[in-house]
Amino acid sequence: MAFPDTWNLSNKFLMTITPEGGNDIEAVGFTEGMSVSFGDKDVEQIVLNNNGRLAKFNPMDITEITFKEYTVGVASPNSLLGLWANGDATATSTSVTETRKKVRVALLWTTDTSATSAAGSTATDTTSFRMVFKDAYIVSAKPSFDDKILASDLTIKVIPFDKSGNANISMEEDDGTGLSALGSY
Numbered sequence: 001m002a003f004p005d006t007w008n009l010s011n012k013f014l015m016t017i018t019p020e021g022g023n024d025i026e027a028v029g030f031t032e033g034m035s036v037s038f039g040d041k042d043v044e045q046i047v048l049n050n051n052g053r054l055a056k057f058n059p060m061d062i063t064e065i066t067f068k069e070y071t072v073g074v075a076s077p078n079s080l081l082g083l084w085a086n087g088d089a090t091a092t093s094t095s096v097t098e099t100r101k102k103v104r105v106a107l108l109w110t111t112d113t114s115a116t117s118a119a120g121s122t123a124t125d126t127t128s129f130r131m132v133f134k135d136a137y138i139v140s141a142k143p144s145f146d147d148k149i150l151a152s153d154l155t156i157k158v159i160p161f162d163k164s165g166n167a168n169i170s171m172e173e174d175d176g177t178g179l180s181a182l183g184s185y
């Protein structure tokens with residue numbers, strides 16, 4: 001197998017958002033576009049008395065995932081607004097609360113035409129690339145009717161490591177061996 005020259009619309013793209021302890025929300029069917037801005041791993045300089053320089057490494061910053069959702073309601077599988085509003089993806093009526101629910105975001109590009117979930121496995125003899133972001137939060141929801149269609153611009157943020165120093169961001173690829181399904185979250 002060989003990876004495609006680029007991942008584009010001729011390949012399959014899937015996005016799965018899973019609330020902690022909840023069910024997968026297959027988000028790609030009602031989203032448009034998506035961008036990931038990995039947190040900077042910045043470096044500064046320390047100037048020495050002899051004009052020499054030392055590198056000072058700053059901790060990795062927060063990663064942001066942004067996309068447009070075509071909003072049709074507050075309950076899963078129709079919308080992520082319930083998760084943003086009060087951490088419940090199943091209620092058909094909701095009010096904004098201070099509750100913040102952790103989510104896992106899986107993004108999958110694959111040549112496996114039978115794949116149905118970014119959190120699922122992929123077939124052998126296909127190529128795939130997956131990014132996984134866990135312990136993330138939906139931090140921003142901006143509904144608009146600007147184009148005469150209801151849509152929400154959503155932002156999800158994830159800190160790069162948990163309190164034990166374990167990575168919250170991972171990436172994997174396969175070139176013909178298939179990806180394993182992600183475990184429950």
